[in-house]
Amino acid sequence: MRQLLFGGTVTETPSPAGGRILIVGGGAIGLSIAHHLLDAGHEEVAVLEQAEIGSGTSSAGTGGIRQQFTSEINVRLVRDSIPEFLTLGERTGMPFEFRQHGYLFLADSEERLASLEKSAALQRTLGVECEIIAPDRIADVAPDVELDGVLGGSYSPQDGSAITQEAVAAWEAALRRSRVQIHEGVRVLDFRRSPSGRVVGVSTSAGSFDADTVIIAAGVWSRGLGRMLGLDIPVSPRSRQAFEILSEDVDLGTPLTVDLGTGAYVHPKSSRRVLIGGNDREVPESQRPALDPERIPSLLSAIARRFPKYAGIAPSRGWAGLREMTPDDHAIVGPTGVAGVWVATGFSGHGFMQAPAIGRILSELLLEGRSDTDLGPLRPERFAEQVSLHEGIRF
Ligand SMILES: Cc1cc2nc3c(=O)[nH]c(=O)nc-3n(C[C@H](O)[C@H](O)[C@H](O)COP(=O)(O)OP(=O)(O)OC[C@H]3O[C@@H](n4cnc5c(N)ncnc54)[C@H](O)[C@@H]3O)c2cc1C
Known part of the structure; x- marks a missing residue:
């Protein structure tokens, strides 16, 4: 035809x-x-x-x-x-x-903090509201974060x-x-x-x-x-996974927070749903998206350490897609x-x-x-x- x-x-x-x-x-x-x-x-x-x-x-x-x-x-x-x-x-x-809930990146080393400071300066020259915040201010913006080892963070409310x-x-x-x-x-x-x-x-x-x-x-x-x-x-197709956990205690006013040390993130999605993921950046090329159960324990322990409120909650579901790297x-x-x-x-x-x-x-x-x-x-x-x-x- x-x-x-x-x-x-x-x-x-x-x-x-x-x-x-x-x-x-x-x-x-x-x-x-x-x-x-x-x-x-x-x-x-x-x-x-x-x-x-x-x-x-x-x-x-x-x-x-x-x-x-x-x-x-x-x-x-x-x-x-x-x-x-x-x-x-x-x-x-x-x-x-x-929803403009903001993004917060947490730095646990001087090197990461210096890199965030540099990028925050660039963002401000481009008209983006972004500030480097100290741990006491992180506690205000994201009260659920365990601050042990955190030197500072970069935060954009937009x-x-x-x-x-x-x-x-x-x-x-x-x-x-x-x-x-x-x-x-x-x-x-x-x-x-x-x-x-x-x-x-x-x-x-x-x-x-x-x-x-x-x-x-x-x-x-x-x-x-x-x-x-x-x-x-x-x-290059690379599989990326995400998981949902359910909690009665989600604060929707808190930013999507990324622990740069482990790559793990917490993303409040609704009053009862939180997305987690992010410890699978370095994965080999693959033609089909697939959940990798071997990465789940390390993700959950990174989440438990930095976001203790969600410790011990097993994901209710997970999925994977191919990122186009x-x-x-x-x-x-x-x-x-x-x-x-x-x-x-x-x-x-x-x-x-x-x-x-x-x-x-x-x-x-x-x-x-x-x-x-x-x-x-x-x-x-x-x-x-x-x-x-x-x-x-x-x-
Ligand atoms: C778990 C996960 C989380 C992510 N989180 C984020 C995020 O928070 N923020 C963000 O910005 N991005 C995120 N991404 C990435 C984002 O989803 C992708 O960058 C985006 O969807 C790419 O869109 P696209 O249109 O380029 O590709 P696709 O959505 O893949 O669309 C390409 C389309 O082309 C079609 N196609 C291919 N070959 C042919 C053909 N020969 N003939 C006709 N049609 C064809 C396919 O069927 C497909 O539908 C995430 C990805 C994953 C997997």
Whole structure:
């Protein structure tokens, strides 16, 4: 079967207005890009999703939104996403709440504290409210924390969290009310090229689709799609797990708190539910997400030590997803060496919180050819150029 998605002829050069845009991947990133194109009045867009919308890594995300990074581009992308998170529910008419409960990072060594001080200074120059707080103030902000060995922390009250799956549903609902096409169960199998080598569409499990621009927003599957074009998109799937514990005594006013010494975090989610996780950053590449029971005892003992209120509570459930890691823990975004193909992938565990800004910036670049935000640091060719970015706040 051959589907002519948009009809008409395929031109060699995209029109200034963006032309026909095909997005491969219906996760947070693909949907946000489509949503921003729609917001800008561009509806000649189709999202191709091999399974169901939001069923990839976005189905497993725990919804954290923080501006506390050591890398300027990471700070900017989340800072610029926050206004959209604050208004997404209202603008789409869908249930969505961004709770600004803050994030608190705890340092138990001079080295970690110095690094937090440096990143807090960077964040403040970028307009983010972030302060280094001493243990006595930590006791006020997060009374449940055991302060033994804690030298200080970095705290941003504007950070917070939302429910990733609600954002996905909100973006999807807005798109379904428009002429933007969403195709579920349609797997991209190959790219179609003109004699000049420009990509002019894709072949899928449901026939061919024409496009002026194809955006690979396929998360952990992006590397395989890149190979079809001779592109190396170094996204490495790494399993990440999270657990829920139930307690009658959750203080929803306390920040998501990360013990940088162990990586363990506590994330109050509702009046009875707390998410925990974070001691599984260094795991080997894997093709399927899987819970790793061997890491549970060390996680629970790290939680018990730093957050004694939750000691001895067994998780009521747990789940895992594949984080889309890159060699330098930063996303890969921009046009590729193949004409007609862009990528927006490899968000290294920060794709939800960065999705709104990425959607806006890509929409501006595709429709107007310019954006006030410079995505240059995330350019795909940086790996070949051996330019490496660094992110110091990782867990
Ligand atoms: C346990 C866990 C906790 C996390 N916590 C956070 C957090 O607190 N904050 C945060 O910002 N991020 C978090 N993340 C990361 C976040 O979930 C991801 O960065 C984000 O979901 C990536 O979105 P995406 O759209 O790039 O990828 P995906 O959601 O994986 O979407 C890609 C889509 O592409 C589709 N696809 C792939 N290949 C093809 C093809 N050939 N044809 C058609 N479709 C295709 C897939 O089916 C998939 O639906 C967490 C992740 C995990 C696993």
